[in-house]
Amino acid sequence: MADTPLVDFLQDPASYPEQPSSVALVQTHISWVFIGDEHVYKLKKPVNFGFLDFSTLEKRRFYTEEELRLNRRFSPDVYLAVVPISERRGTYRLGDDSNVVEYALRMRRISEDHMLYRLLERGAAGDDVLRRVGIHLARVYDTIASDDVARPFGGLDVISHNITENFEQTAKYIGGPLSGDAYDAIRTWSMAFLRNRADVFTDRVAGGRIKECHGDLHLQHICVDGENISVFDCIEFNERFRYGDVASDVAFLAMDLDYNAHQALADAFVQSYVAESGDVGLMDVLRFYKTYRAYVRAKVTSFMLDDAGLDEATKAKALRAAGRYYDLARRYVSRED
Numbered sequence: 001m002a003d004t005p006l007v008d009f010l011q012d013p014a015s016y017p018e019q020p021s022s023v024a025l026v027q028t029h030i031s032w033v034f035i036g037d038e039h040v041y042k043l044k045k046p047v048n049f050g051f052l053d054f055s056t057l058e059k060r061r062f063y064t065e066e067e068l069r070l071n072r073r074f075s076p077d078v079y080l081a082v083v084p085i086s087e088r089r090g091t092y093r094l095g096d097d098s099n100v101v102e103y104a105l106r107m108r109r110i111s112e113d114h115m116l117y118r119l120l121e122r123g124a125a126g127d128d129v130l131r132r133v134g135i136h137l138a139r140v141y142d143t144i145a146s147d148d149v150a151r152p153f154g155g156l157d158v159i160s161h162n163i164t165e166n167f168e169q170t171a172k173y174i175g176g177p178l179s180g181d182a183y184d185a186i187r188t189w190s191m192a193f194l195r196n197r198a199d200v201f202t203d204r205v206a207g208g209r210i211k212e213c214h215g216d217l218h219l220q221h222i223c224v225d226g227e228n229i230s231v232f233d234c235i236e237f238n239e240r241f242r243y244g245d246v247a248s249d250v251a252f253l254a255m256d257l258d259y260n261a262h263q264a265l266a267d268a269f270v271q272s273y274v275a276e277s278g279d280v281g282l283m284d285v286l287r288f289y290k291t292y293r294a295y296v297r298a299k300v301t302s303f304m305l306d307d308a309g310l311d312e313a314t315k316a317k318a319l320r321a322a323g324r325y326y327d328l329a330r331r332y333v334s335r336e337d
Helices: 004-010 058-073 116-121 127-142 156-173 179-194 199-205 247-257 264-278 282-306 312-332
Strands: 025-026 031-035 039-044 078-086 091-094 102-107 210-212 223-226 228-231 244-245
Touching: 004 031, 004 039, 004 091, 004 102, 039 058, 058 078, 058 102, 091 228, 116 223, 127 156, 127 223, 127 228, 127 247, 127 264, 156 179, 156 199, 156 282, 179 199, 179 282, 179 312, 199 282, 244 247, 247 264, 247 282, 247 312, 282 312
Parallel strands: none
Antiparallel strands: 025 031, 031 039, 039 102, 078 091, 078 102, 210 244, 223 228
């Protein structure tokens, strides 16, 4: 179990073989991230949230190895190795496997200034950049098989469960960031699409489009630095969150572009992905998955409203963001096409 002495050890530049000039610590609710000059080390916290379980050393090792495996498909030059950390008599050693107490994921540091969302903020990412991202992703997905493990996640029962779960978990937000009319409209349209277009989903499975995907493909998880495109932070901790139709991943990024008022760039990205992959059938389910992804983002953002540890300013920001995601999902289902 990672503890305070270990965290202190990993904040000391002398602990690393690279000898960085400084180490910055960034925490999330599930990990510690130690940022050096050229490399980053990430440790999973010993937590269990039900959908995510890092409670034992063996589980943290497994999921750290999974994080390496899954993300190397997208960015092999960023995700480098799983590094053991040993402890003897109160002294820690990075890269020592003699008495392992924790595991770290070693990564190459990428430029924050070249994150796709930052480029868009500066007006430095146009059609050409988004088309390159589309081509890059199409080529990655082409290397991933649609196998016996993946295909069941494209079944109507699984998709229906995911949709139904969203509405069950968000009913309590009606009257807050979500209006009753929007809730009813999005639910009615989504379930009707599943019933009336069942053949489309069957075709997606038969066409080999159900794969072990990324699961969290949005603007903050893509870096474009010159000719290099890095996609990172694939979901490793829950199969149901990453297995599915490649169209769901494509729709996630397209939705995020729409949300940030870059509809033309969203279209350019989708068009380049379809052209490179030959997956013209993706267009049959794109609006369905854009709606789904907008609603999931709204749901997850709404959950912040229930967090007693957040201050009122943060909750107010979450309230506005969740409302915008719900509104976007409503706009998707209200279109005439």
